[in-house]
Amino acid sequence: xxxxxxxxxxxxxxxxxxxxxxxxxxxxxxxxxxxxxxxxxxxxxxxxxxxxxxxxxxxxxxxxxxxxxxxxxxxxxxxxxxxxxxxxxxxxxxxxxxxxxxxxxxxxxxxxxxxxxxxxxxxxxxxxxxxxxxxxxxxxxxxxxxxxxxxxxxxxxxxxxxxxxxxxxxxxxxxxxxxxxxxxxxxxxxxxxxxxxxxxxxxxxxxxxxxxxxxxxxxxxxxxxxxxxxxxxxxxxxxxxxxxxxxxxxxxxxxxxxxxxxxxxxxxxxxxxxxxxxxxxxxxxxxxxxxxxxxxxxxxxxxxxxxxxxxxxxxxxxxxxxxxxxxxxxxxxxxxxxxxxxxxxxxxxxxxxxxxxxxxxxxxxxxxxxxxxxxxxxxxxxxxxxxxxxxxxxxxxxxxxxxxxxxxxxxxxxxxxxxxxxxxxxxxxxxxxxxxxxxxxxxxxxxxxxxxxxxxxxxxxxxxxxxxxxxxx
Numbered sequence: 001x002x003x004x005x006x007x008x009x010x011x012x013x014x015x016x017x018x019x020x021x022x023x024x025x026x027x028x029x030x031x032x033x034x035x036x037x038x039x040x041x042x043x044x045x046x047x048x049x050x051x052x053x054x055x056x057x058x059x060x061x062x063x064x065x066x067x068x069x070x071x072x073x074x075x076x077x078x079x080x081x082x083x084x085x086x087x088x089x090x091x092x093x094x095x096x097x098x099x100x101x102x103x104x105x106x107x108x109x110x111x112x113x114x115x116x117x118x119x120x121x122x123x124x125x126x127x128x129x130x131x132x133x134x135x136x137x138x139x140x141x142x143x144x145x146x147x148x149x150x151x152x153x154x155x156x157x158x159x160x161x162x163x164x165x166x167x168x169x170x171x172x173x174x175x176x177x178x179x180x181x182x183x184x185x186x187x188x189x190x191x192x193x194x195x196x197x198x199x200x201x202x203x204x205x206x207x208x209x210x211x212x213x214x215x216x217x218x219x220x221x222x223x224x225x226x227x228x229x230x231x232x233x234x235x236x237x238x239x240x241x242x243x244x245x246x247x248x249x250x251x252x253x254x255x256x257x258x259x260x261x262x263x264x265x266x267x268x269x270x271x272x273x274x275x276x277x278x279x280x281x282x283x284x285x286x287x288x289x290x291x292x293x294x295x296x297x298x299x300x301x302x303x304x305x306x307x308x309x310x311x312x313x314x315x316x317x318x319x320x321x322x323x324x325x326x327x328x329x330x331x332x333x334x335x336x337x338x339x340x341x342x343x344x345x346x347x348x349x350x351x352x353x354x355x356x357x358x359x360x361x362x363x364x365x366x367x368x369x370x371x372x373x374x375x376x377x378x379x380x381x382x383x384x385x386x387x388x389x390x391x392x393x394x395x396x397x398x399x400x401x402x403x404x405x406x407x408x409x410x411x412x413x414x415x416x417x418x419x420x421x422x423x424x425x426x427x428x429x430x431x432x433x434x435x436x437x438x439x440x441x442x443x444x445x446x447x448x449x450x451x452x453x454x455x456x457x458x459x460x461x462x463x464x465x466x467x468x469x470x471x472x473x
Contacts, residue, residue, distance in 0.1 A: 039223025041076030042091060042139070042215045044231035045125045046255045050211065051149035055196065055246040056185030058338065062196040064246030065188045067111065067153025068095040070213035071146040072139065073125035080139040080219055084117035085159075086174065090137075091116040091217040092164055094375040095152060095192050098261045100208040103292045104302045105265040107335040107377040109194035112158040113216075119145035152213075158190040160341060166309040166374035167283035169218030169226070178340030189339055199237045199247050208268050209235050211251070212261040214375055216309070226309050227276070227284050228258035230375075262288050262306045262377060273392055275414050279399060281407030283309030283374070287397060289416035291388040295455050297426035297467050298385050300329075301417060305397065306377040312407060314372030315400030316348075317380050318358040320393065322422050326385045327352055332359060333379035334370060342368040348380075357382060364400050371400040389420035426454055427468035435471045443468055 046069075053065040070093055074080045081089035092113035099108050118137050121130035124144035131138035139145055163172040180189055197203055214230035233255045238248035256263065265288055266272040274288045288304040305314050321327060330350045337343045348359040348370070359380050362369035372378045392415040403410050427435040429442040429452055446452035446460045454464040 036142075037076040037223070037225050039076050039225060040074055040078045040080035040139075040217075040219045041223065041225035041228070042080055042217050042220045043073050043075055043125075043228055043258050044070050044213045044215060044255070045073035045144050045257060046071040046146075047211055047213055047231065047233040047251065048146065049149045050235065050249045050251060051153045052245045052247075052249065053153065053191060054185070054187035054244055055242075056188050058181075058184050058188065058193075063188050063193045064196060064199060066097070066109070066192045066194065066246075066249065067149045068097075068192065068211050068213050069147060069149035069152060070095070070114075070215070071124050071144050072116075072119070072215055073144045074139045074141060075125060076223065076225060077141060078223075079131050079141060080217065081137065082116055082119040082139050082145070083137045085115040088170060088218060091215045091220075092159075092171070093147065093152060094161060094214050094216075096212040096214075096261060096375060096377075097192050097194055098210040098212065098264070098377065099198060099204065100210065100265055100268050101204055101206070103269060103290060103300075104379060104381065105210070105262060105288070105304050105377070106333050106379050107261075108198040109192040110335050110376060111152075111192045112190045112339065113161050113164065114147065114152045114154075115157050115159060116145075116147070117157075119143070122146065153191050155190050160339070161373070161375065162341060164216060164374075165311045166216050167221065167226075167311040169216050169221040178342065180340050181338070184338065184340075193338060196241065196246070200241075201237055201239055204237075208264070209237060209249075210261045210264040211235050214260075214308075221309070230260040230308060231255050231257045232259060232261040232264050234264065260286060260306055260308055262286050262304055265290075265304065273415070273417060275416065277397075277412055277414050279310050279312055279407060279412065280409055281404065282312045283307075285310050285314065285372075285397065285412075287395075287414045287416055289392070291417045293387075293456075294383070295463065296470065297454065298383050299387055299419075300383045301381060301388075301419070303380040303395075303416065304377055305372055305380070307372045307374050309374055310399075311374065312399045312401040313374075314361075314378065314397055315364070316358060316360045316396070316398030316411075318356045318396040318398070319382075319416075320355055320395070320418050321352065321357050321384070322386055322419055323355065324422050325419055327357060327382055329381070329383040330357070331379070331381040334372075335376055343373070344368055344370045346370050360398075361400055364402060369400070384419055385426070386419035386422055388417045392416055393418045425471055427471040429468075435468055435473060439468060
């Protein structure tokens, strides 16, 4: 029952109603633009609070442990069932944390899922047509229901994500949660585990932090309203580490409704390109890309693949690269499974062949391979001497689970930044195909002017000399 939290929930809801109208925003793109959806449509209307728990050490790494509050809203034109587990008609709520640093977004923590069990009938997102008094097992049209961070962090009602099909919202109804691995402190389990080093202000100057909550519900999925079921909110990290509670986190700014956390990357860096895409007969993913000019005749390409609701999962990413391109510092990053789930944490394999740079997960013959599973974000990056093409072009996202009659695709073409044509050798100022003494003479005679500017800053200076010397010969 929700009896023990009804008073607290009402108080939280009252505060959320007062603050939430001024502290939430909806953006175009993945959202509904303020128009009521056909059928039931659950969204995260607010992320009102964060709870923290005792930190601990696991496998030699210090971790903090958190939970994120989530206030749901039914912005559809039909009621939404909110039955307790094991009845299938109830929501599950994953919680995630991300960090934007050095121009890229990475997922730094994820929880198991909270199971909803009844719904208060409040008005965070507008007028509410209550489905009943108290805390009924239905969320009314236009109504909101607050789950505090402490409720979402209650381990007795957190369950593994594994049995849930995010594309349909259907789950098995029976759970046998994985056994906790040896040495995992009880306070860390099932909640959002984040490595202390990923939050340490001294080690992450200028970092931007993002909290994300999401709802998965079978009626929401059946109504084709699952593309907008994640919202995010920024937070800051306190300066001191507590041995009993880790770092204090402070939520800032509004909850950005109906936007997955990857959109916080674009909010921080306007040159990020994000392309959402559907998988036929399955769910929804988003691919973000960005190119960073390193200023020395080289560029870093960043890709983030966020699986919102795809059961088939991401299994590969292929980027076209021109012949002769110098590809270095190929990287891969994924959140780690540490709660006893059987899934592998093995990095993907990267290969360059036939004009493509491809990262690949293990085949689905290994059911526990480290595929891009739902409500996770994986990173791919490399550096090259080739600037980006003038326009985004098509890359390939491969699907990990086998194609079926209802979902026949094996890969999806998605537009993103890719390397363009191989430039002339940086520093070859006289165009003879080599960087040599003649080019050095040109550069020195142009010192202070823009005549031999190699890095595009408008002046010929020491930075340009460094580029020329790095490409000597």
